[in-house]
Amino acid sequence: MSINSYLTSGSTTFTLKFTKTGDTTQNSWPVASVLIRPESDQDLFLALTNPAATVGVELLQNGTMIWLGQNLQVTTQLIPVPPVPVKALHVNETINGKNEQVPFQIEDWASSYTIPLGLTDNSTVFGNRQMVVFLVNTHVSAFTLWWNGSSSAVQTPLAYTDSHFGNDNPNGNFLSNGQLNLQFGITPFTATSTLVGSGTTDKATFMQQINSQTSTYGSGIDYVIYDGVVRDVIQQEAEWSGGVNNCPNFYADIVLTLPANATYFTYQLSLMFLASTPTRTISSLCPLSLSSTINQLQTENGTSQGDPVVATGTQVFSAAQTWVHHWSQFASGNTGAGIMYTDTFNHGLYVFDNMAPATSRGALSVNSASPTISLLPVTLSSVTFQNALDVSWCGAVVTFDTNSLPIYNGPLPGLWVLAEMPPVIDVTCGN
Numbered sequence: 001m002s003i004n005s006y007l008t009s010g011s012t013t014f015t016l017k018f019t020k021t022g023d024t025t026q027n028s029w030p031v032a033s034v035l036i037r038p039e040s041d042q043d044l045f046l047a048l049t050n051p052a053a054t055v056g057v058e059l060l061q062n063g064t065m066i067w068l069g070q071n072l073q074v075t076t077q078l079i080p081v082p083p084v085p086v087k088a089l090h091v092n093e094t095i096n097g098k099n100e101q102v103p104f105q106i107e108d109w110a111s112s113y114t115i116p117l118g119l120t121d122n123s124t125v126f127g128n129r130q131m132v133v134f135l136v137n138t139h140v141s142a143f144t145l146w147w148n149g150s151s152s153a154v155q156t157p158l159a160y161t162d163s164h165f166g167n168d169n170p171n172g173n174f175l176s177n178g179q180l181n182l183q184f185g186i187t188p189f190t191a192t193s194t195l196v197g198s199g200t201t202d203k204a205t206f207m208q209q210i211n212s213q214t215s216t217y218g219s220g221i222d223y224v225i226y227d228g229v230v231r232d233v234i235q236q237e238a239e240w241s242g243g244v245n246n247c248p249n250f251y252a253d254i255v256l257t258l259p260a261n262a263t264y265f266t267y268q269l270s271l272m273f274l275a276s277t278p279t280r281t282i283s284s285l286c287p288l289s290l291s292s293t294i295n296q297l298q299t300e301n302g303t304s305q306g307d308p309v310v311a312t313g314t315q316v317f318s319a320a321q322t323w324v325h326h327w328s329q330f331a332s333g334n335t336g337a338g339i340m341y342t343d344t345f346n347h348g349l350y351v352f353d354n355m356a357p358a359t360s361r362g363a364l365s366v367n368s369a370s371p372t373i374s375l376l377p378v379t380l381s382s383v384t385f386q387n388a389l390d391v392s393w394c395g396a397v398v399t400f401d402t403n404s405l406p407i408y409n410g411p412l413p414g415l416w417v418l419a420e421m422p423p424v425i426d427v428t429c430g431n
Contacts, residue, residue, distance in 0.1 A: 069394025341395030
């Protein structure tokens with residue numbers, strides 16, 4: 001056997017182990033570590049083991065596909081999923097040219113897919129309260145949802161077998177996918193991320209404050225799905241004891257997911273304002289704040305020829321110069337943490353900017369002294385309104401080290417590409 005080493009840029013290592021067929025005794029056979037050099041950094045980015053390149057796809061009953069809270073671009077007409085028995089569904093993916101069935105889970109949701117309810121019972125008929133969730137990465141070129149037409153179909157174990165979340169402990173407010181551990185705190189509601197095997201850690205605080213009043217939590221965390229197939233899902237509702245001064249009649253909801261094969265978790269942070277006779281004025285609002293022991297900061301501040309322009313250090317990034325601020329990270333070498341969000345929720349950072357009188361209000365604030373990264377939809381100027389309004393912010397909190405690429409790593413970036421430049425999808429219907 002021979003391996004030609006002709007590639008030149010970057011590197012990744014795998015191990016060949018030689019064994020003897022039919023040998024019942026484990027002998028000391030040679031082990032060869034072979035260095036493979038990809039043709040470019042792009043190939044290194046596409047490495048199958050890169051957890052930053054794994055994204056969950058949510059397929060809704062009407063044919064809409066979502067990842068990281070943003071609809072995927074579909075060039076053809078959406079094809080709804082008919083009301084077929086859940087137990088009959090299967091998912092195939094073409095991975096590196098090979099077609100095979102893959103794990104997935106089917107979830108129940110309410111309120112237009114904003115409130116998670118749990119895993120779907122296999123006796124259910126698929127409808128507009130269910131979604132199919134499966135994972136894709138940069139090696140996947142196609143996926144197919146199909147079903148067994150037999151009335152005696154039996155659900156595939158790929159829809160319910162837990163292979164990643166065996167260490168989940170809801171009683172200890174702890175979830176783990178084997179690569180990332182999440183330890184939750186209740187008041188304030190926090191998620192401390194720790195990379196398994198490296199100790200790299202960071203802490204995210206959710207619905208931190210409105211009008212400088214910190215949130216409280218009167219109930220425990222709702223572990224909606226744990227020991228999941230492809231992801232865990234939790235929910236929490238932020239409260240403010242006695243209400244928020246000058247900001248009546250609203251409700252706050254938090255939904256987090258931890259995908260398998262990932263060193264990040266996703267967040268969906270929602271505020272629902274009811275129509276209010278008293279005028280509400282918001283002078284400060286922080287749905288998410290991320291802290292770290294690393295004080296070196298990098299933030300996307302616009303793009304140049306498709307690559308991010310990177311700004312460093314303490315700054316407040318608004319839409320005044322450029323609206324493009326999809327991610328920010330703490331980074332010391334290849335170790336650190338950060339937040340990232342899609343194009344849709346980059347615009348969502350400025351959701352209050354266009355409310356009368358129009359002015360800059362939203363900003364991404366990074367502070368190397370704290371050190372913190374904060375999502376601040378209202379900070380530069382207050383906003384006053386009485387009308388009903390639903391707003392949400394979705395994205396991911398990423399933790400990385402030398403074994404998992406950061407959000408941005410050299411000429412070609414990591415996870416943020418999957419968010420900022422999602423693929424274009426063609427949908428076809430077969431027999």
